[in-house]
Amino acid sequence: MKIAIVGSGSIGAAWAITFARAGHEVCVHDVDPTKLDSLNTNLINRLDFLSAEGMLTEEPRKIVGRISTTTDLGECVANAEYVQECAPEKVELKEAIFEDLDRLTSSAVILASSSSALGASKFNAKMKHPERAIVVHPGNPPYLLSIAEVVPSDVTSPEVVIATMELLTQVGMHPVQVKKEIEGFVFNRLQGAILREAYALVRDGVISPREIDIIMTQGLGKRWAVLGPFGTSSLNAQGGIRDHASRMGESYFRMGKERNQNDPWTPDLVEKVAEDMGEIFQVADWEANVEKRDRALAEINKLIATSKNFNFYENS
Numbered sequence: 001m002k003i004a005i006v007g008s009g010s011i012g013a014a015w016a017i018t019f020a021r022a023g024h025e026v027c028v029h030d031v032d033p034t035k036l037d038s039l040n041t042n043l044i045n046r047l048d049f050l051s052a053e054g055m056l057t058e059e060p061r062k063i064v065g066r067i068s069t070t071t072d073l074g075e076c077v078a079n080a081e082y083v084q085e086c087a088p089e090k091v092e093l094k095e096a097i098f099e100d101l102d103r104l105t106s107s108a109v110i111l112a113s114s115s116s117a118l119g120a121s122k123f124n125a126k127m128k129h130p131e132r133a134i135v136v137h138p139g140n141p142p143y144l145l146s147i148a149e150v151v152p153s154d155v156t157s158p159e160v161v162i163a164t165m166e167l168l169t170q171v172g173m174h175p176v177q178v179k180k181e182i183e184g185f186v187f188n189r190l191q192g193a194i195l196r197e198a199y200a201l202v203r204d205g206v207i208s209p210r211e212i213d214i215i216m217t218q219g220l221g222k223r224w225a226v227l228g229p230f231g232t233s234s235l236n237a238q239g240g241i242r243d244h245a246s247r248m249g250e251s252y253f254r255m256g257k258e259r260n261q262n263d264p265w266t267p268d269l270v271e272k273v274a275e276d277m278g279e280i281f282q283v284a285d286w287e288a289n290v291e292k293r294d295r296a297l298a299e300i301n302k303l304i305a306t307s308k309n310f311n312f313y314e315n316s
């Protein structure tokens with residue numbers, strides 16, 4: 001399949017690698033020719049790195065051979081079946097680009113934006129076929145984090161959502177569908193919740209910024225590499241999510257209230273989470289799952305102990 005990428009900055013280059021690594025022909029467009037001049041070296045450096053890490057099945061130069069560049073948007077999108085827009089996060093700019101893409105491509109082509117916070121409804125107004133505009137927001141860089149939030153607007157067609165999810169899966173991503181457009185989507189909302197609290201704790205003299213980072217890297221980060229917040233809660237109390245919520249819900253509610261948040265874990269909400277998570281973390285398997293978690297944590301600890309790349313905070 002031919003993939004067109006619009007914008008050759010950090011995300012555009014990373015998407016080019018992700019799609020070309022999976023065998024697709026990729027054309028990258030940028031309005032700034034100097035950006036395209038340096039792209040090839042940038043791509044080779046990143047691919048050489050992935051190759052040295054044993055993460056490629058082909059020679060880097062073979063993969064780069066599938067990536068072409070042009071300052072001509074029409075040439076870039078000609079015969080493309082999927083476009084990934086990676087221009088700066090400015091609503092007027094994305095609106096103009098999507099208007100051009102709508103004009104230059106057939107209505108069967110999926111037009112995806114890497115937007116970090118703007119939903120497609122913010123920039124699809126000038127399109128004749130807004131049903132093919134969708135946000136595909138990657139973790140950076142997608143060839144290592146491999147998560148992408150797929151966010152349809154209220155007019156994006158279900159077929160576009162399905163085809164986008166399939167393509168992302170085929171290129172090795174773990175696409176997650178966000179059901180409603182919401183500012184910041186989910187990745188940045190979760191990150192934002194942590195950052196908000198971290199800033200408030202530093203402001204209030206509770207802890208230093210470096211110590212926040214140590215709590216994250218030595219504690220929550222290790223844990224979250226193995227289990228998400230709901231998986232963690234499922235194993236932090238022997239009775240699973242319901243048990244955890246009954247033990248901890250009020251305390252977390254009081255902490256939220258201190259920050260003017262009024263989001264209690266209501267019984268129906270806890271039930272909804274417990275039902276979904278219960279399929280993975282059966283209470284009857286609690287001990288076996290705890291053992292499995294601990295084995296994973298032991299592996300992470302061994303990796304950290306033997307690697308030179310986990311020592312950002314060593315001399316703090």
Ligand SMILES: NC(=O)c1ccc[n+]([C@@H]2O[C@H](COP(=O)([O-])OP(=O)(O)OC[C@H]3O[C@@H](n4cnc5c(N)ncnc54)[C@H](O)[C@@H]3O)[C@@H](O)[C@H]2O)c1
Pocket residue numbers: 006007008009010011012029030031032035085086087088089090093097114115116117137138139140
């Ligand atoms: N950097 C991140 O960590 C990250 C993560 C996820 C999503 N995103 C999103 O991805 C998008 C791109 O971010 P980035 O960090 O790669 O930006 P960047 O500034 O590194 O790159 C943007 C590129 O777009 C080019 N450009 C500007 N106008 C253009 C136009 N009209 N047509 C074609 N190209 C044009 C610029 O010359 C530049 O090379 C943004 O929406 C951003 O929010 C960024």
